[in-house]
Amino acid sequence: MKRQNGFTLIELVVVIVILGILAVTAAPKFLNLQDDARASSLQGLKGAIEGAAGITYGKAAIQGKEAAVSGSVDNIDIVYGYPAATSAALTSAVTGLAEDWKVIKITTGNGASIAYSYESTAANATQCVVTYTQATSPSSAASTKVTFGSGCDSSAN
DSSP: OOOOOOOOOHHHHHHHHHHHHHHHHHHHHHHTTHHHHHHHHHHHHHHHHHHHHHHHHHHHHHTTTTTOSSSSTEEEEEEEEEESOOOOHHHHTTTHHHHHEEEEEEEEEETTTEEEEEOOOOOOGGGGEEOOOOSSBBBBBOOOEOOOOTOOOOGGO
């Protein structure tokens, strides 16, 4: 008699059950990648704004405008050498800002700021925000802050 090699039906069912259990435990981790992606994109925007502000300040310093209350460098409105907290100034300084992000709040006066969020209609789009605050004196630099709301992964700070 020939002996056949192979898997029995019970062995195949056990393997399928084990794979099902692994899939159920791993699925929530993969489904939560959207929050991580949102948090990463906010951090990316923060870095882009900070980089553009640093380059603008460097150009202003070369031209001797870093201590001026207002002025312009390469068609970018500046305040103490850093870009002003206006949509026009930051759009000129940061490539792609107008296409991918939307302005959700602007404050004026000393310490003016502008807040950007996703170009999205999602309910939580306005809760995940990058806020740029312009310089208030020659000795204080402009600052950029990320605020994580619901739907953003705050562990990515």
